[in-house]
Amino acid sequence: MKIIYIKLFIRVSIAIGFLSAVADRFGMWPKEKSAWGNWSSFIEYTKLLNPWIPENFINFTGVVATAAEIVLAIFLLIGFKTSLSGKLSGFLILIFGVAMTITTGIKAPLDYSVFSAAAAGFGLSLINEKYLEIDMLFDKKNSD
Numbered sequence: 460m461k462i463i464y465i466k467l468f469i470r471v472s473i474a475i476g477f478l479s480a481v482a483d484r485f486g487m488w489p490k491e492k493s494a495w496g497n498w499s500s501f502i503e504y505t506k507l508l509n510p511w512i513p514e515n516f517i518n519f520t521g522v523v524a525t526a527a528e529i530v531l532a533i534f535l536l537i538g539f540k541t542s543l544s545g546k547l548s549g550f551l552i553l554i555f556g557v558a559m560t561i562t563t564g565i566k567a568p569l570d571y572s573v574f575s576a577a578a579a580g581f582g583l584s585l586i587n588e589k590y591l592e593i594d595m596l597f598d599k600k601n602s603d
């Protein structure tokens with residue numbers, strides 16, 4: 460299989476994972492399929508994973524995480540700054556996995572392949588070949 464297809468698969472997989480989680484916290488998944496189902500439940504989970512963050516910053520933390528997931532998902536889907544988006548996705552997912560491990564134990568992040576997803580983000584940042592990426596337009600302008 461060509462590396463460009465693997466790169467596209469990684470980009471789309473991480474992006475869809477982010478967008479699915481965002482949709483869940485906004486109640487867009489059926490109740491029986493959702494992890495949180497609403498913003499309040501998501502914020503409670505954010506509080507659980509971040510006990511060191513003061514109570515009055517928890518909602519802000521949830522907003523920042525959600526905004527980061529939305530922006531990174533869009534960037535990955537369109538292929539904008541793909542290497543940087545991959546690294547940032549890897550770090551965001553790794554932070555999530557470490558927080559899960561510290562507060563709830565190692566089983567959940569392993570069961571949900573959190574560290575594998577983080578590794579995929581870091582791996583994505585190392586693939587230089589471009590395919591179906593808006594970055595290709597910028598590379599052409601710079602090479603002309």
